[in-house]
Amino acid sequence: MGATTQLHVVTGKGGTGKTTVAAALAIALADEGQRVLLCEVEGRQGIAQLFDVPPLPYEERRIASGLGGGQVHALAIDPEAALLEYLDMYYHLGRAGKLLDRFGVVDFATTIAPGVRDVLLTGKAYEAARRKEKGRFVYDAVVMDAPPTGRITRFLNVNAEVAGLARVGPVRKQADAIMDMLHSDSSRVHLVTVLEEMPVQETLDGVAELRGAGLPVGHVLVNLVRPALLSEASQQLLATDGVEQAVADALEPSGVDGAHAPALVEEGHAHVARQRLQDAQHELLDDGDVPVHDLPWLHEGVDLGALFELAQSLRDGKVV
Numbered sequence: 001m002g003a004t005t006q007l008h009v010v011t012g013k014g015g016t017g018k019t020t021v022a023a024a025l026a027i028a029l030a031d032e033g034q035r036v037l038l039c040e041v042e043g044r045q046g047i048a049q050l051f052d053v054p055p056l057p058y059e060e061r062r063i064a065s066g067l068g069g070g071q072v073h074a075l076a077i078d079p080e081a082a083l084l085e086y087l088d089m090y091y092h093l094g095r096a097g098k099l100l101d102r103f104g105v106v107d108f109a110t111t112i113a114p115g116v117r118d119v120l121l122t123g124k125a126y127e128a129a130r131r132k133e134k135g136r137f138v139y140d141a142v143v144m145d146a147p148p149t150g151r152i153t154r155f156l157n158v159n160a161e162v163a164g165l166a167r168v169g170p171v172r173k174q175a176d177a178i179m180d181m182l183h184s185d186s187s188r189v190h191l192v193t194v195l196e197e198m199p200v201q202e203t204l205d206g207v208a209e210l211r212g213a214g215l216p217v218g219h220v221l222v223n224l225v226r227p228a229l230l231s232e233a234s235q236q237l238l239a240t241d242g243v244e245q246a247v248a249d250a251l252e253p254s255g256v257d258g259a260h261a262p263a264l265v266e267e268g269h270a271h272v273a274r275q276r277l278q279d280a281q282h283e284l285l286d287d288g289d290v291p292v293h294d295l296p297w298l299h300e301g302v303d304l305g306a307l308f309e310l311a312q313s314l315r316d317g318k319v320v
Contacts, residue, residue, distance in 0.1 A: 004186045005129040005214040008218065011152040011206065012192030013199040017223045019046040020302050021295065022145040024310035025045045028320045030066020032229050036142040037128050038063075041121040042147060044300070052303065057114040058082075060128070064304070067311045068264050073139075075128070082120040119175070126178045126283030149191060149206040156182055156189070157213050185232040193285070195222060195278040204288050217290055219319050222282070225294040230268065288319050293317035 008025055014017035019040070026038035035061060040047050043054045051063045056076040064072040129142045134303050158177040159182075181187060181261055189210055193203040203220055210217050230238070237243060244265050246260030285292050297314055300307045 005137045005139050007129050007181060007187040008141060008143045009146045009152070009156065009187070009189045010143065010192060010221075011146045011189065012151050012221075013149050013202045016192045016194050017092065017302075018148075018192040019044075019145050019282055020050060020307070021190075021223060021310065022143050023047060023050050024295075024307050025314055025320065026072050026141075026143040026192070027064065027307055028065050028074050028311035028314040029141045029143065031068035032070060034068070034070035034244050035073065035138065036066060036070065037073045037075060037139045037142045038145070039077055039125055039128065039142065040145040041077050041125075042145070043076070045076060045080070046145065047076065050307065051304065067308060067315065070140075075124075076152065077121050077124045079117045079120045080141050082124045082222065083116075086126075097242030118155050122156065122159060122178055123174060126174075126181055128178075129181065131166045136281075145218075146189075149202050152189065153209040153213050153215065154204060156210075156215055160299075183214055183216065185216070188216055190218040190221055192221045192223055193280040194224050199279065200284055203283065207288060219291045219293050219317075220285055220288065221314075221319070222292060222294045224297045226274065226278065226297045229271060230275075234268075235272050238265065238272060267310055291319075 008022075008029070010022035010025060012021070022040075023038060024072070026036045030036040038047060040056075046061070048055050053061075053063055053074075056074055057078065058078045058081040060073045060075045062071055063074045067071050069316070125142055125144050128139060129137075131138045146152055149311050159178045175190050191203045193199040207217055207220070237246075245260045247264055248261035249257050251261060282292075293314070294317075295310055298309065
């Protein structure tokens, strides 16, 4: 086990594949003899779906081996269960805490004060990252599949607000400890995006907000990057007059009907337009003063093999 547990927070605009990337990151981090906890906080059971396992309960379970042969464990953090655990840990309520749940007090508290919900979610991740057995940390790394980019800064910074309200006691002590961890060198917030205008702009805004709050930004992870299929010379040929006839003539010796040429040329133009959009958006990210790593577009979709492929890419890019 390392001297301290790393915390990797993974965020991204909806639809960019942040849960997939978080899972791949956990696999990449699980080296020989190491244990990694992959946790989710949005109640979507996205981890269970990715790894094709039953819905995760509020307990840590081993779900896979890592890229280097280590162990990947998973946890779906439930705020109500986390609150009961918190009350028992700090106030020793025991059965009284369960009675609160029975009468709906727990649900009431997390509904009228949404900030409390975020405190409980980050608090559980903190507890897992700082837990020790026989003087050693239980996990070498904790990977959190966090809320979307639009609310990630408030989600991570909510403990600062709690610390300002609670001047003394275990609530203040834990809030301060969580903020210390989130601002430490052992923590990183990674932002997942795709090369489209809205996700890229939201990513750049997220980087600025995180830095403004003093939270450590890790990498921008560009997901679903399509390779360029046409060379610069081929792109120029597409723009010339008579290209459809030239394609038709090239198809004939292969026994392919030249009538397919217009559709092929149209598809070529669409690919060039998409590639230029990708390149333009990538330039914006490259100018953002944050490490950027591209993840490949996988034709076959996402399964365990694809997660390992993405994990290897994260290692090759020195994200871990």
